[in-house]
Amino acid sequence: MCKTGKHILIVEDTKTVSMLLSATLQREGFRVDVADSIEAARQLLARKEKSQIKYDLALVDISLPDGNGSDLLEELATSTWCNIRYAVSADSSRRAERQALAAGADKFIAKPFDLKELIRRISEEVGLRKIVRHSEQGESWAEEKARLASGYRDHLLFVVHELKNPMQFKALKSRLHQLRGSAMLYGFRQISVLASELSERLTEQGPSLAEDVRAVLCQEIRIALSQK
Amino acid sequence: MNKLRKLIIMDDDPHYSGMLALQLRMQFPELMVSSYNKADLPGGYDIYVLDNDFFGEKCGAKLAEDVRKIAPESLVLVLSGTLEFSLLKRLVNCHAAGVFDKSNEDDLEQMSALIEQFLVRLSQPGPQPTSKSLSNTLTGIRDLMSEWNRRLAYEEKKVS
Numbered sequence: 265m266c267k268t269g270k271h272i273l274i275v276e277d278t279k280t281v282s283m284l285l286s287a288t289l290q291r292e293g294f295r296v297d298v299a300d301s302i303e304a305a306r307q308l309l310a311r312k313e314k315s316q317i318k319y320d321l322a323l324v325d326i327s328l329p330d331g332n333g334s335d336l337l338e339e340l341a342t343s344t345w346c347n348i349r350y351a352v353s354a355d356s357s358r359r360a361e362r363q364a365l366a367a368g369a370d371k372f373i374a375k376p377f378d379l380k381e382l383i384r385r386i387s388e389e390v391g392l393r394k395i396v397r398h399s400e401q402g403e404s405w406a407e408e409k410a411r412l413a414s415g416y417r418d419h420l421l422f423v424v425h426e427l428k429n430p431m432q433f434k435a436l437k438s439r440l441h442q443l444r445g446s447a448m449l450y451g452f453r454q455i456s457v458l459a460s461e462l463s464e465r466l467t468e469q470g471p472s473l474a475e476d477v478r479a480v481l482c483q484e485i486r487i488a489l490s491q492k
Numbered sequence: 493m494n495k496l497r498k499l500i501i502m503d504d505d506p507h508y509s510g511m512l513a514l515q516l517r518m519q520f521p522e523l524m525v526s527s528y529n530k531a532d533l534p535g536g537y538d539i540y541v542l543d544n545d546f547f548g549e550k551c552g553a554k555l556a557e558d559v560r561k562i563a564p565e566s567l568v569l570v571l572s573g574t575l576e577f578s579l580l581k582r583l584v585n586c587h588a589a590g591v592f593d594k595s596n597e598d599d600l601e602q603m604s605a606l607i608e609q610f611l612v613r614l615s616q617p618g619p620q621p622t623s624k625s626l627s628n629t630l631t632g633i634r635d636l637m638s639e640w641n642r643r644l645a646y647e648e649k650k651v652s
Contacts, residue, residue, distance in 0.1 A: 449511040
């Protein structure tokens with residue numbers, strides 16, 4: 265039974281490894297499909313395409329009987345049928361890792377691996393994916409833009425709250441630097457320009473100006489939020 | 493099948509990197525764009541966009557140098573509000589392609605143009621010019637110097 269709603273594809277030709285992984289992931293509530301070759305994986309992907317259900321994560325062994333797993337990783341990375349790809353290999357060299365990542369793997373797992381740690385990583389990755397990776401999520405660009413803009417408004421409200429209290433000089437400088445860039449990208453040009461000016465004045469005059477800077481910035485962010 | 497190209501934005505502000513990632517994906521749909529808000533370097537990317545300021549620490553040059561060690565053929569772009577001589581020197585030495593002001597729309601357009609040129613070059617058949625070639629180094633120095641002069645002119649204008 266798929267309790268998590270997440271689908272995992274395992275491409276591994278060593279039966280003991282695939283059975284162990286499959287059984288453990290199923291126990292954790294994942295739905296698991298196993299392929300023992302690139303060809304078998306392609307057939308499963310074709311079936312998924314028909315059913316319009318994506319794999320949330322694929323674990324691909326690099327050494328497979330009918331070819332190199334990197335080729336499959338490339339295919340998965342350029343398709344929309346698998347969101348996250350892990351490469352698994354007995355070759356733990358930096359070169360093997362670089363090749364797997366260049367082929368489109370998000371993570372490289374060297375064999376032998378710690379099963380408990382791998383399951384923890386998979387659970388975390390499937391849950392945290394939206395924060396780290398900005399790629400195909402079934403979300404349109406307009407929807408993503410709206411979500412980011414809404415998140416940024418919340419962030420500005422948090423900054424207003426933060427600026428009400430004294431903060432370290434370095435933290436204030438860093439916050440101004442961040443606002444200077446991000447406010448411009450989100451269309452709050454006046455905040456970006458103000459943050460730039462305040463940052464320069466703060467550099468020139470030092471921590472004695474910090475309280476005034478916080479007050480001015482706090483007020484301007486409130487005004488900008490009320491106008492937009 | 494064309495090889496998938498990957499870009500990573502390393503910036504301590506997830507709001508900035510999130511929106512920049514979206515804009516870059518809209519402009520280059522063939523590119524896989526990720527972001528990372530820590531200053532330790534992940535390998536395996538073709539293009540690195542590095543913020544110079546991480547939580548108040550200026551570490552753009554160090555990151556650019558580290559990228560060169562793990563991904564010698566990659567395109568390295570640095571985001572910075574200032575361009576001190578020490579930063580410029582280190583960026584030239586590690587063949588960074590440019591420094592851009594993250595709050596300046598024209599700068600971000602220039603950065604996109606460099607990404608486009610890089611992707612076009614990668615898609616062409618035959619041996620690729622490496623980022624360590626002499627012509628690339630000279631182009632990098634020329635671009636960085638003109639950027640530095642532009643910044644100085646801007647600063648002088650503000651003072652006068």
